[in-house]
Amino acid sequence: MSNTKLNITMVSCSGASNTGCYADRVSRILTESGETEMICLPKIAINNKKVIEDCKNSIRIIVVIDGCPLNCAEVILKDHGIDNFVHINTTDFGITKGITPLIDSKINEMINYIRSLNNSYNKQNQDVE
Numbered sequence: 001m002s003n004t005k006l007n008i009t010m011v012s013c014s015g016a017s018n019t020g021c022y023a024d025r026v027s028r029i030l031t032e033s034g035e036t037e038m039i040c041l042p043k044i045a046i047n048n049k050k051v052i053e054d055c056k057n058s059i060r061i062i063v064v065i066d067g068c069p070l071n072c073a074e075v076i077l078k079d080h081g082i083d084n085f086v087h088i089n090t091t092d093f094g095i096t097k098g099i100t101p102l103i104d105s106k107i108n109e110m111i112n113y114i115r116s117l118n119n120s121y122n123k124q125n126q127d128v129e
Helices: 018-032 041-045 049-056 072-079 104-128
Strands: 008-012 061-066 085-089
Touching: 008 018, 008 041, 008 072, 008 104, 018 061, 018 104, 041 049, 041 072, 061 072, 061 104, 072 085, 085 104
Parallel strands: 008 061, 061 085
Antiparallel strands: none
């Protein structure tokens, strides 16, 4: 577990499968550790104006994790005019819907990838200054 506060806000589609469980677990681990913040996807889906505007105006990296090729979280954000995010899918990490059990090594692989997004973002901003 890292003690570093990342410049990241998580949005995950928890779905109803093992792949959605991965998306949810990764987001919760990073948020519960204090590294990231998390946005409630249903608040965007029900058109909560404050949450939508906060996302649109965010200076943080918004990481959207979907659990299957339907990409529900990505679609919900785009349908509400939010497009300033990095999208990943649990299947990008070799996780197969309905097959891959929830294992720590895959969770850690995804967490480390998300941490690397923060590092890349910080490096880009340093290069601009």
